[in-house]
Amino acid sequence: MASAAEQLAANLNLGVFAKATELKKRIWFTLAALVVYRLGTWIPVPGVDPHVLAEIFTRSGGGILGMFDMFAGGALSRMTIFALNIMPYISASIIMQLMTTVVPNLEALKKEGEQGRKKINQYTRYATVVIAAVQAYGIAVGLEGMTGRSGAAVFDPGMFFRFTSVVTLVGGTMFLMWLGEQITARGVGNGTSLIIFAGIVANLPHAMASTLELGRTGALSAVLIVFLLIMAVGIVALIVFVERAQRRIIVQYPKRQQGNKMYGGEASHLPLKLNTSGVIPPIFASSILLMPITAAGFIAGRGPEWLSTMTALLGRGQPLYLALYLSLIVFFAFFYTAVVFNPVDTADNLKKYGGFIPGIRPGKNTADYLDYVLTRLTVIGAAYLAGLSVLPEILISRFSVPFYFGGTSLLIVVTVTMDTVAQIQSHLLAHQYEGLIKKAKLRGKRS
Secondary structure, three states, X not given: OHHHHHHHHHHHHHHHHHHHHHHHHHHHXXXXXXXXXXXXXXXXXXXXXXXXXXXXXXXXXXHHHHHHHHHOOOHHHHOEOOOOOOHHHHHHHHHHHHHHHHOHHHHHHHOOOHHHHHHHHHHHHHHHHHHHHHHHHHHHHHHHOOEEOOEEOEOOOOHHHHHHHHHHHHHHHHHHHHHHHHHHHHOOOOHHHHHHHHHHHHOHHHHHHHHHHHHHHOXXXXXXXXXXXXXXXXXXXXXXHHHHOEEEEEEEOOEEEEOOEEEEOOEEEEEEEOOOOOOHHHHHHHHHHHHHHHHHHHHOOOOOHHHHHHHHHOOOOOHHXXXXXXXXXXXXXXXXXXXXXXXXXXXXXXXXXXXXXXXXXXXXXXXXXHHHHHXXXXXXXXXXHXXXXXXXXXXXXXXOOOHHHOHHHHHHHHHHHHHHHHHHHHHHHHHHHHHHHHHHHHHHHHO
């Protein structure tokens, strides 16, 4: 008995050793890709004066621009080749997901499996190029109209500067899109989420230093700084609790007889997360709200007065901005949940394999019940996301606290960390099972 236990432990150790080798390669690849991304956030766009830009951004970098710069890891305020970050790709993904629910041809393409998914991904890439080009041109025109105390932000404005800026920024976005896909395929975790995660984490030390500097100069009291740190810890605990929270619906499978043996009859459960949409709604909402800022770059103070007024109303802590931001978060919370989980398909699959929810008839009644439960969960999840997202706006508008201590940034950091750790654990578990299966096969051959 003891020898069998020792042999099993030895097998597990061999499995751990074998799996660690592949996992190390994946982790090192992910880290190397993120280092490449961080290096790119310091390569400036040609023809832009970084000192004038830093002065202008410090004076008017709040609101959605400040949040977008947080997602970009500071690349926007430095106007580097990754200034647009991965946001155009996210915007294109939003458009394609909306189109697949509206356009019959795209909906049919989505149901074709892997081949249809590849075709939709190709359309998403084309849309990314178009959106990135429009945003890059708007940024280029906006930069030409910016001036600081030491001069203009652009050394030599004109069509050549606009052309080079568009090519540089679009190229940077497409490279990040490719890099994210490589991380997803050859590394650990979701590449797009990890790129945003890396940008936020890289600027956390600077945000901490800025907060302490505000405390040293008296702009923030020591009590408020301590309160912010305690609040950040509390928000992290809340995020972990909510992201792990589930509603488990009991599913019963009937007994069936095959020959002289009886199978089935066991009870399982269907887990429904409290926040099914995850971190997607705040990111989608921020990406959508960036469009008015791009329009403001086109006009650069030369357009109609109503558009300038609308841009001003979308500033930091403004009621219109908060209302639109919260509305978009709630909308995308429900929309993305509907995309991820389809009650009708789930009910059909349960009926197909003989499963049923106790007290609920299979088929349409089961689908209605799942939709009812999921709607109630999504209401709580949307309120949770909205509360976390509006928190940084209140802190910034009243206390000039950096974005990085807000709920949105902490939500992204904690959620991406949890997902990445879960993927690492799944890799370890899969390799462990593979090691045991190989050992079992070797034993069978010897015997």
